[in-house]
Amino acid sequence: MYAIAAELNTTELVREASERMRPATIAMLETAADAKFADLPMVTFIWLNALVGPTPAMLEGRAPSKMLRALRAQLVMLSEAYLNASPWRRNNTPPRTYAIRTCG
Incomplete structure (x- = not known):
């Protein structure tokens, strides 16, 4: 698989996609009415x-x-947990809590 990726020179494609994705994600998070992130570029990168x-x-x-069937729910949970744990609370609002979803 990696040989095919190297042959197709996808490195540039991946770099370009990342360059578009980061600013778009930063712009999205900047519009959140209930959040202001302390270090938005770092939060976005991670x-x-x-x-x-x-x-x-x-x-x-x-x-x-x-x-694989559970991946979407797991990535949503990862996102919610990470973004809620990031230092950003406005007005000292406590983070929401979420039930842990299992693969089962």
Whole structure:
């Protein structure tokens, strides 16, 4: 798979997509009415990389199908937990809490 990616020179494509995704995500988070992030570029960088991280395992077939079916819910939970844990609260509003969803 990586040989095919190298042959197709996807590095530039991935870089361009990342360059578009980061500013768009920063702009989206800047519009949140209930949040103001202390270090928005860092929060965005970590969050996007956490979301993209499982992709190689999925493409390489290392993730069991049971996990793949649960991936969307798990990534939503990861996002909610990370963004709520990031230092941003306005008016000392406590973070919301979420039930942990399992793969089962």
